[in-house]
Structure formats: C-alpha cells, structure tokens
Amino acid sequence: MNMNKNICYLFFIFLFFFSMMNLFFMIYFIMNNMIIFFEWELISLNSTSIVMSILLDWMSLLFMMFVLLISSVVIYYSKSYMVSELNLIRFIILVLLFVFSMILLIISPNIISILLGWDGLGLVSYCLVIYYQNLKSYNAGMLTALSNRIGDVLILMVISWMLNYGSWNYIFYMNFMKNDLVMEFISVMIIMAAMTKSAQIPFSSWLPAAMAAPTPVSALVHSSTLVTAGVYLLIRFNLLIVNTFFIKILLLLGMLTMFMAGISANYEFDLKKIIALSTLSQLGLMMSILSMGFPDLAFFHLLTHAMFKALLFMCAGVIIHMMNDIQDIRYMGGMNIYLPLTSLCLNISNMALCGIPFLAGFYSKDLILEMVSFSSLNMFVFFFYYISTGLTMYYTIRLIMYLMINDFNLLSIYNLYDEDYVMLNSMFMLLFMSVVSGSMLSWLIFYYPYMIMLPFHLKMMVIYVSIMGGLIGFMVSNMNIYSLNKFMKTYSLSSFMCLMWFMPNLSTYGLSYYFLNYGQNLLKNIDMGWSELYSGYGMMNILKNYSIFYNMFQLNNLKIYLFSFILWMMIIIYMLLMSM
Structure with a gap:
C-alpha cells in the first residue's frame, strides 16, 4: 500500500514539475514571439515522405501546462479516492x-501523429470507462469507443486524401484553400471528426454514458483531455475550416448541443450526469464561437473551463464517497454543514461555471457573449446563446438547492466528515486556479484588450438572463413533489427533454437493434458456415421443404390430376413434334 502511495506522489511531482516548466517556456515564447518546429523523416514513399514533427508554440505549451497540471492533481487525488483499489499502479x-x-495530439502539426494521439485517446478512454467491470460500464465503454471510431475513420480518410498534396503537415495548406474542392472536402471531414470527439449533436450520447468511469478519470476526461481534443483540433485547423460551407451547420449544431444539454441537465438527478451535461453545454459554446471565427476566444474558454470543471468533478467524487457511493442528488442535502470545505470548492466552481464576475469563467464567457452581441448574427442565434446561459444558471442553482439547502435525506445516523486532506489539498490547488486563471490568461493570451462598445441593456443582458435563470431554478427546486408533477404533466415532452432528445436510444437501439433483427437469419447462416448450411442439418431442411411440396401432389385433388394430365399430354405432343 505504501508503494502505491509513493507512486502517486512520484508521478504528481513529476507531472507538476513539467507543468511549471511548460508555463515558464510559454511565457518566454510569447514574449519573444517564438515557434519551434522539429521534423524528422521516418519513411519515404515515392514523392511522399512520412515525417514525424513537433510544433512548440505558445498555444501548445500553454495547453500542455494545463493538461499536466490537472493530471498531476488528479493522480494525487486518486491516492485517496482509489485507496481500496488493489491494482492502483495499473490505474x-x-x-x-x-x-x-x-x-x-497537442504538439503534432502532422495529421499522422495527430491520428496516433487521437486513436490513443479513444483506446485508453475505453479501458478507463470499463474500469469498474459491470454491464453498465461495458455498454458505456462500447458506446464511447464506437462513437470515437467514427472520428478515427474520418481522420484516416483525411490522411489518404492529403496524399494528393505531398505532405501531411496541415500548416502548409493555409494559403491555397481558396476554391479547392478537395480541401473543402478534407475540411468537412476534419469538422465531423472533431464533432465526434467533442460530442456535438448527432454524437452526444456517449458523453453522459462515459460517467461510468471512476471520478478522477471523469475529472481528467471532461475537463482538459478527451472532449476538448475536437475543439483543439479545430482551433489548430481554423484557417482551413473558416471558409467551408459546413461551418454554418457547425454553428447551428453547436448551439443546439448547448441548448439540449442545458435542458437535459435540469431534468437529471444523477450528480455526475448533471456535471457531464454542463460539460456538453460548454463544448457547444466553444464549438459555436469557433465556427463564428474566434479561435482565440474558444481556446481561452477551453482553458478556464478545464480548471473549474475538474474541481467540480473532484468535489462530486468526495460527496459520492461520503454518501456511500450514492449519486442521486435527492438523497443529499445539508452538505455545507457536514462538508464545509468541499462545499466551498463546489460552490466556487459552480459560480465560475455560471460566469459570476471575477472568477475564471467570467472572463471567457462574458467576452464570448459580448462578441456574439457585437457580431452581425440573426436573432435566432442571439436568443439561443442567452437562453442557454440562463439554463446554465438554472441547473446550477437547482444543484446547489439540492446539495446545500435541502435537508439531508440518507440515514438518520450517518457519519460525514471533511478531513480527507489528500483530496482537500488537491482540490485547493484547483480552487486557486479557478479563481486566478481567468484574469491571468486574459493578460497572457491577448496582445491587445478587446474593446466592445454596446448599449447599456445589451451589456447587462448576461446579468439579466443569469438572474432570471437563477430565480427559476430556485422556484422549481422549492416546489413540492405534487406541484412539480403537475408542472411536468406533459410526460411525452418531459421524457423527450430528459433523454437528451432520444439521442442515446438513436445511437444504440436505432443503429443496431432493428438492423440486427432484420439480418438475423442471414447472420445465423453466416455463423453456421456454408458446410453446415448445405450438408447435415442444412440438407435435412432442404429435403423437408421438398417433401412438403411433394406432399401437396399426393392429396386427391382433381385440379392437380387434371393439370398434371394436360402437362404430360403437352410434353408428349412436344416430343412427337420434335421427333418428326
């Protein structure tokens, strides 16, 4: 057991040291406007060479710093969370x-090395989702793996199409995108691959299902690694994709994802699923702002979101641990009395998610919404953005009501304590970052401050919808069960909203059940093999069918006798004519 603890400490120090090193390098690179590009050739095929390359600039270094920082904290947190795990080293x-x-994936400017990281994420995420080996985990893991495989296949297709150009380094193609049909096609495939990884609307169902993984993994996966890979890919490919016809569809799908996740989170009672759906909502926000041509804003929000979302999952992990592995928020309540420090972290990360001024989420979210107000978009987009922001406040207030203000509903004698200092120390590190990272990044990333002139009421619009969403969340959480049932009497609409617009059913039953049922007999035949089908059991079936057919002739039926008599007479006449 001591060895396991030492390994956690060792990797925590190792990753934390590398994270700080990346931070100093990033500041040096950004001050001197430096980019380092390593390249070495592996194989040369006719005119095309497979080259391994590494791109180090301020963006990749900064993102690596965030990923390493969060993963170091997650490993330190796992030392306590996974204490009952016998095989901690494997984890x-x-x-x-x-x-x-x-x-x-972060440091690759080359689509082949991107595929290595991309496929590695899909494979390892499958192993982590099925970590607790039960039926739910296996189903969730399969859904996650197969959804991500679509993206892998699209990236493979991009590699084969890029053979036309002689190189796989996407940074070379920025200039001759204009009126090139093949490049348009490549861009659409890259956008669709990013949509599978970042769980945009046709592929959204795997993200809440991936909650079957252990909580430290959820904190890592849904903050800075797996789900942000698609957004990061599009930020890198941004100059390629900005002129494609598909980009407007991406804006629409991003907004719908944001709206759908916000509504579904308000119907959900599973603590981890609510947080997962809030991740989905923020991914929709990133994707839609990216499709409007603001990659720097999307990157800024990606980094600030990573900090408070990892913290939110860690707090959820502590609460689930204390509640005897129960994730239903209806059993919880009064956490601020029993777990004051965890509640502090949870509330601050929730407020950062809502965009409360001067926390991390405020700097990026407020800037994004003001740029939306400033852009020449239609009212549909404008309303969707602000309604989704209100919904974020709605489900956050609902979560706080259930967790903090309502009464504790588990057992009358139950011991809750807030003295797991390993978990608390790791959470406080992220708490500090959730408060500081927004302002720090806004000074580091942007060379000049965004100056946005808007009318007073449009400037205050974010605050209006936040207050409105918070009030509705408070009122709905305060309703008793009877009035809540009357309020949600439209069961069909309720189930439609609750089940993510039936997307999990469409992704599972819709894609497998009916097709498998339709091809069941064919599958049986293939499974048996041709030898089984045409000899032995198969031959018996054939003879049985023929005997049924002959049996019909043996019936004393006048029509059959008459028909056979005429048939034979015709054959005899034909034979006689032929012989003459």
Whole structure:
C-alpha cells in the first residue's frame, strides 16, 4: 500500500514539475514571439515522405501546462479516492497513457501523429470507462469507443486524401484553400471528426454514458483531455475550416448541443450526469464561437473551463464517497454543514461555471457573449446563446438547492466528515486556479484588450438572463413533489427533454437493434458456415421443404390430376413434334 502511495506522489511531482516548466517556456515564447518546429523523416514513399514533427508554440505549451497540471492533481487525488483499489499502479499507468496521448495530439502539426494521439485517446478512454467491470460500464465503454471510431475513420480518410498534396503537415495548406474542392472536402471531414470527439449533436450520447468511469478519470476526461481534443483540433485547423460551407451547420449544431444539454441537465438527478451535461453545454459554446471565427476566444474558454470543471468533478467524487457511493442528488442535502470545505470548492466552481464576475469563467464567457452581441448574427442565434446561459444558471442553482439547502435525506445516523486532506489539498490547488486563471490568461493570451462598445441593456443582458435563470431554478427546486408533477404533466415532452432528445436510444437501439433483427437469419447462416448450411442439418431442411411440396401432389385433388394430365399430354405432343 505504501508503494502505491509513493507512486502517486512520484508521478504528481513529476507531472507538476513539467507543468511549471511548460508555463515558464510559454511565457518566454510569447514574449519573444517564438515557434519551434522539429521534423524528422521516418519513411519515404515515392514523392511522399512520412515525417514525424513537433510544433512548440505558445498555444501548445500553454495547453500542455494545463493538461499536466490537472493530471498531476488528479493522480494525487486518486491516492485517496482509489485507496481500496488493489491494482492502483495499473490505474495510474492508464491515466499516464491517456495524458501522453493528449500531449502527442497537442504538439503534432502532422495529421499522422495527430491520428496516433487521437486513436490513443479513444483506446485508453475505453479501458478507463470499463474500469469498474459491470454491464453498465461495458455498454458505456462500447458506446464511447464506437462513437470515437467514427472520428478515427474520418481522420484516416483525411490522411489518404492529403496524399494528393505531398505532405501531411496541415500548416502548409493555409494559403491555397481558396476554391479547392478537395480541401473543402478534407475540411468537412476534419469538422465531423472533431464533432465526434467533442460530442456535438448527432454524437452526444456517449458523453453522459462515459460517467461510468471512476471520478478522477471523469475529472481528467471532461475537463482538459478527451472532449476538448475536437475543439483543439479545430482551433489548430481554423484557417482551413473558416471558409467551408459546413461551418454554418457547425454553428447551428453547436448551439443546439448547448441548448439540449442545458435542458437535459435540469431534468437529471444523477450528480455526475448533471456535471457531464454542463460539460456538453460548454463544448457547444466553444464549438459555436469557433465556427463564428474566434479561435482565440474558444481556446481561452477551453482553458478556464478545464480548471473549474475538474474541481467540480473532484468535489462530486468526495460527496459520492461520503454518501456511500450514492449519486442521486435527492438523497443529499445539508452538505455545507457536514462538508464545509468541499462545499466551498463546489460552490466556487459552480459560480465560475455560471460566469459570476471575477472568477475564471467570467472572463471567457462574458467576452464570448459580448462578441456574439457585437457580431452581425440573426436573432435566432442571439436568443439561443442567452437562453442557454440562463439554463446554465438554472441547473446550477437547482444543484446547489439540492446539495446545500435541502435537508439531508440518507440515514438518520450517518457519519460525514471533511478531513480527507489528500483530496482537500488537491482540490485547493484547483480552487486557486479557478479563481486566478481567468484574469491571468486574459493578460497572457491577448496582445491587445478587446474593446466592445454596446448599449447599456445589451451589456447587462448576461446579468439579466443569469438572474432570471437563477430565480427559476430556485422556484422549481422549492416546489413540492405534487406541484412539480403537475408542472411536468406533459410526460411525452418531459421524457423527450430528459433523454437528451432520444439521442442515446438513436445511437444504440436505432443503429443496431432493428438492423440486427432484420439480418438475423442471414447472420445465423453466416455463423453456421456454408458446410453446415448445405450438408447435415442444412440438407435435412432442404429435403423437408421438398417433401412438403411433394406432399401437396399426393392429396386427391382433381385440379392437380387434371393439370398434371394436360402437362404430360403437352410434353408428349412436344416430343412427337420434335421427333418428326
């Protein structure tokens, strides 16, 4: 057991040291406007060479710093959270493989090395989702793996299409995008691959299902690694994709994802699923602002979101641990009395998620919403953005009501304590970052301050919808069960909203059940093999069918006798004519 603890400490120090090193390098690079590009050739095929390359600029270094910081804290947190796990080393190695895959994806300007990191993320995420080996985990893991495989296949297709150009380094293609049909096609495939990884609307169902993974993994996966890979890919490819016809569809799908996740989170009672759906909502926000041509804002929000979302999952992990592994928020309540420090972290990360002024989420979210107000978009987009912001406040207030203000509903004699200092120390590190990272990044990333002139009421619009959403959340949480049932009497609409617009059913039953049922007999035949089908059992079936057919002739039926008599007479006449 001591060895396990030492390994956690060792990897925590190792990753934390690398994270700080990346921070200093990033500041040096950004001050001197530096980019380092390593390249070495592996194989040369006719005119195309497979080259391994690494791109180090301020963006990749900053993102690596965030990924390494969060993963170091997660490994330190796992020392206490996974204390009952006998094979902790295997868990740590899986997490490290996951982080390594993400770093490979971050520093790759080459689509082949991007595929290595991309595929590595998909494979290791499957191993982590099925970590607790039960039926729910296996189903969730399969859904996650197969959804991500679509993205992998699209990236493979991009690699084969890029053969036309002689190189796989996407940074070379920024200039001759204009009126090139093949490049348009490549851009659409990259956008669709990013949509599978970042769980945009046709592929959203795997993200809440991936909650079957242990909580430290959820904190890592849904903050800075797996789900942000798609957004990061599009930020990197931004100059390629900005002129495509598909970009407007991405804006629409991003907004719908944001809206759908916000509504579904208000119907959900599973603590981890609510946080997962809030991640989905923020991913929709990033994708839609990216499709409007603001990659720097999307990157800024991606980094600030990573900090408070990892903290939110860690707080959820502590609460679930204390509640005897129950995730239903209806059993919880009064957490601020029993777990004051965890509640402090939870509330601050929730407020950062809502964009309360001067916390991390405020700097990025407020800037994004003001840029939306400033852009020449239609009213549909404008309303969707602000309604989704109100919904974020709605489900956050609802969560706080259930967790903090309502009464504790588990057992009358139950011991809750807030003295797991390993978990608390790791949470306080992220708490500090959740408060500081927004202002720090806004000074570091932007060379000049965004100056946005808006009318007073449009400037205050964010605050209006936040207050409105908070009030509705408070009132709905205060309703008793009877009035709540009357309020949600439209069961069909309720189930439609609650089940993420039936997306999990469409992704599972819709894609497998009916097709498998339709091809069941064919599958049976293939499974048996041709030898089984046409000899032995198969031959018996054939003879049985023929005997049924002959049996019909043996019936004393006048029509059959008459028909056979005429048939034979025709054959005899034909034979006689032929012989003459």
